[in-house]
Amino acid sequence: MAGFYDKPMILCLIFTISFGLFLSYTSAELQRFLHPAKTDGSLSFLVIGDWGRRGYFNQSEVAFQMGKTAEKLDINFVISTGDNFYDNGLIDENDAAFEESFTKIYTAKSLQKHWYSVLGNHDYRGDAEAQLSPVLRKIDSRWLCLRSFIVNAEVAEIFFVDTTPFVNEYFTDADGHKYDWREITPQKSYVTNLLKDLELALMESTAKWRIVVGHHAIRSVGHHGDTQELVKELLPVLQANDIDFYINGHDHCLEHISDTESRVQFLTSGAGSKAWRGDTTELNREGLNFFYDGQGFMSVQLCLTEAKIDFYDVSGKVLHRLHTSKQLHPSI
Template sequence: MERVHEAILISSVFQELESGKNRTSIKFLAIGDWGGLPYPPYITAVQKASAQEMSKVAEQVGADFVLALGDNFYYKGVDSVDSPRFKSTFESVYTAKSLRIPWYVLAGNHDHIGNVKAQIEYSQRSNRWKFPAYYYELNFHIPNTHKTLTIIMLDTVMLCGNSNDNSNKQPKGPLRRTEANRQLVWLQERIARSQADFLLVAGHYPVWSVSEHGPTKCLVQQVQPLLVKHKATAYLCGHDHNLQYIEESGVGYVVSGAGNFLDPDVRHWNHVPKGSIKFFTGQASTMGGFVHVEVAQDKMIVTFYQAKGTSLYRTILPQRKLD
């Protein structure tokens, strides 16, 4: 319980970025569902290819940090802070110098089968693994501008419940309703109070998705209205193992769940708002993928990359216009 309150206390701190004289933007990568395998070789071809391409993009285009969008360890999370999986799935895969940057982590449904607290504790052992609490807020000054970026990191499994992947079920509702309500109240307060020029919310489950899991009803009911009302710039997630971009009511919905497996399933194509689907790929031939985001003075540029080394889709979102 203490950790949750801690999230509220630390939330208005600004993260330090290296500020070069000429830079006027923040750049980061977003990848979900990247969590390897619990048995040898502990890594999939998709994870390996995505890690290599991430390192190239980070080196050539630039990246200040990575958002790790959950399902960090397949299939049952980790059991303790001493788990060898931290090394086999994380430290020894993302080895490039360009990826030795902060990784801001949130938990997915597979992480919650194991011990999420152990993942939070691992922050004390790694100089790049940053997982301060189940849910938390990140604030950044965009260098050499007067603009700010806020990223609200959610635990959508605590909020909505766990989903049974094998039977393609929606989350059944939170295990601990009090915890879920506390997080929702915290989100309502943070999002309503935010004066950031760019406001992002990130979670594991999608609000909108055309793929296997489809829209998450609990998030469509509880989070989507907040995003629209408070003019959030975008919502980032994983869970479905592909890349998607959906735009609805002025909010961008980024699905980046292609870090370890690929799934071309589009069974929920007609279950998202009409005309909202802008981009989708889950083809095995891409070898995986991720998203690169650049938050500049007056716009946010989102680029979807395939692990094979080309950008597939790019979109630009404006800064928030607060009344």
């Protein structure tokens, strides 16, 4: 874990859950969690997004296949890319939808691991702060959702970014929806400060693999397409800091797009339940490697020199595989 304890940090929280001890720190303004890798130094996790529909729209079927894959890979944890509860987030921290869409759906023994989650735009249409509440962790100890934070998993650092406040349309043309902007406004200040904190944390990172997770796509050929605010404001930060992967949801599909100007690979896993929109964005298809319009999920396996990423459909079939490698020691 070289590079983790050698930076100035402030211990701010320690909590124990049924499957391990996690230490939380602050680095700049982003809360940091330590999640140990496996004893051999490797790391594996699943990624699911746009899922919480009480088991409907094949959510339960996807969950079943996730359980099988998680057992096979002996995963360390699960990442949720947001839109955790449809259609309008949670009513409050006692909303039955939490258990009906999460606890009672992802029941496989192999999925009883930590779930690291970000908020999506649909989550902001309800009580956004309910999903951040420690009350939910008392109901289901797997759950951890914050606006933006960092998970240090030794071989990789994963930077979770709250992307919904970047999108101007949600503030100027809410289309009849009410968003929970507590702690967010003024929008410009919130986004500016978040980008500063993220950039500082990325510059300090010495992890072999660096991954950024957000709800909205930077690049997508799906229904929503590219998120222009992220292309303008977030992408340059990722490119300047040699990020390996940007993982998102929002479009209800599976995608792999390569950046044409940097090493960043854009990976969409937003197919946890309702999918099959049947439309794609025809603009900006540069770098497109894979697109699938149906339900599914993604797995990530990392060691010091290799990354293997698989995309699965609702039956557990591998549809696409990304395999990339790095030198153990950088060339001089």
